[in-house]
Every structure is written in structure tokens, then in C-alpha cells.
Amino acid sequence: MPLTTPEPVMRASILKPSRTDVAIAAVVTVMTVTPAIVPYRQPWWSVTLAVLMSVPVLWRRRAIISVGAVVGCATTILAIAAKSLPHSASLLLLPYGVLVCTYTFAAADLSRVRRAGGIAGLSVGMAVSLIVPHENLETYRYLLTAVVAAYAVGAGARARRARREAEQEREARIREERAAAVERERTRIARDMHDIVTHSVGLMVVQAETGPLVVRDHPERAEEIFEAIGAAGRDAIGQLRLILGALRGSEAPDGLAPVRGPHPGLDALPDLLGNARRAGLEASADVRGEPRRLPADVDVAAYRIIQEALTNTIRHAGANTVRVRLRWSGDTLDVEVSDDGRGTRELREGHGMIGMRERVTACGGKLAIRPGNPGFTVIATLPIG
Numbered sequence: 001m002p003l004t005t006p007e008p009v010m011r012a013s014i015l016k017p018s019r020t021d022v023a024i025a026a027v028v029t030v031m032t033v034t035p036a037i038v039p040y041r042q043p044w045w046s047v048t049l050a051v052l053m054s055v056p057v058l059w060r061r062r063a064i065i066s067v068g069a070v071v072g073c074a075t076t077i078l079a080i081a082a083k084s085l086p087h088s089a090s091l092l093l094l095p096y097g098v099l100v101c102t103y104t105f106a107a108a109d110l111s112r113v114r115r116a117g118g119i120a121g122l123s124v125g126m127a128v129s130l131i132v133p134h135e136n137l138e139t140y141r142y143l144l145t146a147v148v149a150a151y152a153v154g155a156g157a158r159a160r161r162a163r164r165e166a167e168q169e170r171e172a173r174i175r176e177e178r179a180a181a182v183e184r185e186r187t188r189i190a191r192d193m194h195d196i197v198t199h200s201v202g203l204m205v206v207q208a209e210t211g212p213l214v215v216r217d218h219p220e221r222a223e224e225i226f227e228a229i230g231a232a233g234r235d236a237i238g239q240l241r242l243i244l245g246a247l248r249g250s251e252a253p254d255g256l257a258p259v260r261g262p263h264p265g266l267d268a269l270p271d272l273l274g275n276a277r278r279a280g281l282e283a284s285a286d287v288r289g290e291p292r293r294l295p296a297d298v299d300v301a302a303y304r305i306i307q308e309a310l311t312n313t314i315r316h317a318g319a320n321t322v323r324v325r326l327r328w329s330g331d332t333l334d335v336e337v338s339d340d341g342r343g344t345r346e347l348r349e350g351h352g353m354i355g356m357r358e359r360v361t362a363c364g365g366k367l368a369i370r371p372g373n374p375g376f377t378v379i380a381t382l383p384i385g
Contacts, residue, residue: 017058025058028096042085049078053097060104065118068105071097072125079129095143098125099150106154107161122147191355193240195304198311200236204229205315232275239264265299266291266326272307273324279314281339282321289328298382301359302335305367308356309337309378318342319375332365333384338377356380 017025032054036042052074060067075095105118126147130140208229269285276283294302306324313322319341327334353369356378360367365382 017061021058021061024100025055028057028100029054031096046078046081046085049074049081053078053095057097057100060101061108064101064105064108064110065114068098068101068118069121071101072121076125076129080132083133094146098122099146102147102150103154103157106151107157108154109158187358191304191358194355195307195311196236196239198308198315200232200239204232235271264303265294265296266302268303269306269324272303272310276310276314276322281314281319283310284321284323286323286325287328288326291326291328292384294333294384295363298333298363298365298384301363301365302333302380302382304359305335305356305378305380306337308353313337313339313341313376331383333382335380335382336377338375340375342374 029051033047033050036047036050053071056067056070075098079095102122105115105122110118126143129135130143135143273283273285310322310324313319319339322337322339325334325336325338327336357367360380360382363382365380367381368377368379370377370379
């Protein structure tokens, strides 16, 4: 009963079967060859066919089509020729090699063409083995039952293996998604930390550097300078506390709830402008269009972009004025921050600019940074529709 379809030549690795395959092949060989020798010795060619029906099972997992064809053909030939042999009643009680190959064939991952060809070959071989020797109905019944059962068990094993592989793939995908989510959150926290530290510390440094001059020339403004430094420090501590609390998942001091708080948004724009004024800039805002509620990620992105742009102006631009423009339209919000500072002809993006670009990209928007002489302009277009 051959399983016929073309298959590549077996490689050297086929000659290295597992211990399980050796044990199965040994049992099948003993059960198949013994009736050809004991209690009546059959002709040499029948013993040879019995060997071909059993020994190749040893390599069935690595060349199931080729092994199935050899075992099936030998079984069919012996089934046809057995009628001419004396004492042949026990020679073919069950085709053990065919049953083992059928199970392995059903359990293997094969293409549709190879599987269809194997099933066709098995069916033809069974039909020839039963019809040509004119087997009785009982032989039809038990042989078909045995082959169908072997195929069903193998198909069940293949289905269970496929479910396990699908589950492993799903778990691997979940792990990858979780790792990606952790990486995104880590990047977000790093951006927030950078924005908070550079903005607040930058303001504090600028105020502290101008403090001695103010104390000497305008002592009445000294208290305002020190209050601005304290306010910047308190604001930084508050925002860092929220970020670190979210990062740790820790509880509040009273032990009742995790430390959480709202992310800053455009509602806090007056505070940013106030910080810039305290740093000595003439800061103003120009809002056109009808403001409305923004998605959380867009609101945070707009705030952080303005914060980073103002920080760069305070720390590096040597500017006197800075202007923030907000343009509200039907489906976009344009945020522009420009100053009259030194500017530059060559744009070198540091962590702050990279963070701005990442925030805008995450929202699906666009960022343009235009260095000039004088001045520096940051323009972000954020979708809000």
C-alpha cells in the first residue's frame, strides 16, 4: 500500500534516528518478521518483504513519504503473493509498519499536495491489497478500522501540536508587546524627566546667575528672584514626584492610593510664560481660532514642545523676546514658538529636540525647526480632529 509522491533524497541525518524510533522500529520488525520464520519458515522473498515492511519505519519521521512508499509497496506485494504460500494465515495479521507510517503521516506537517498524494497512495494500496487477493468482508472491516484509527490518532496529535505552537506564539507575541509597551513608557518617562529637569533647573540657574546683579543694583527685586527660584524648584519636585510615583507604582504617604496626578497641558501655558518673564524675557502668547478640549496625548505634547522651546530660548538663545502662537483650525493645532535671539546656521538636535520630534510623531503630527540669524522658530502641527 504505497504512499506515493516525490520526495528529496534522504540526507545523512536520516541515519541518526532517536531511541524512541529505534524501539518502535524494533517492535514492528519483530512482530512483522517473526510470522515469516516461526513456526513455519517462509520463502526468502517473503522474509525480505517482511523486512521491507518493518525496518524502514526507523526513518519514517525524517522521510515519511519515501518510507511510506517502501513499506506500503512491500505490504501490497506480500498481501497479493501470500495466497500462494503454505501456512500463510498468520503472515499478515496486521500491517504494523503501514499503521505506524499512517500515524506519522497524519501527524506530520505537510503541504496540501503532499498530503493529498499520500492519502491517494494509501487508498490505492489498500484497495489493491484487498481486492486482488479477494479478501473477505471481515478483513475489509478490521483493516479499514485499523488504518482510519491510526490516521485519526495522528491527526489528533498534529492538532494538539498546532494548538501548543499557536499558544507559544501568542505568549511570545504578548511578551513582545509588553516589552514594547515598557520601552515606550521608559522613553516617555525619559522625555518627561528631561523636559522637567532642563526647564526648571535652567530657570533656577538663570535666576541664580542674575541674583547677585539684582541684589546689588535693584535690591527691591531680590525677593522676587528668590521666590522665582523657589517656585521653579517646587514645580520640578512636584512633577518629578508624580513621574517617579507612576514609575514605581508606589503608594502615597498615607498608604491609600498610588501617587498619580494629571499631566500638564495647555492650561498651564500662563505658568510657562510667567517663568520665561521671571527669567528676563518679554514673553507673550497669540491665540487664534476657537480653543477646545484636546486629546490627552496632544495636550501633553503641545505643552512639552512649548516648554522645551522656551527652555532652549532661556538657556541658549540670548533673546529678549519670545512669542508663542497657537492656531486652532478644524482638525489641527499649530504651535509656534519663536524668539529674537542669536539663532544659528547649523541645527544640532540634542535630546530636547529629539524628544519634541518623538512626541509630535507619536501624535501623528509634523515638526519643523527653523534656525535663523537672528531668531529661532519651532513649529508643530498636531492633529486634533
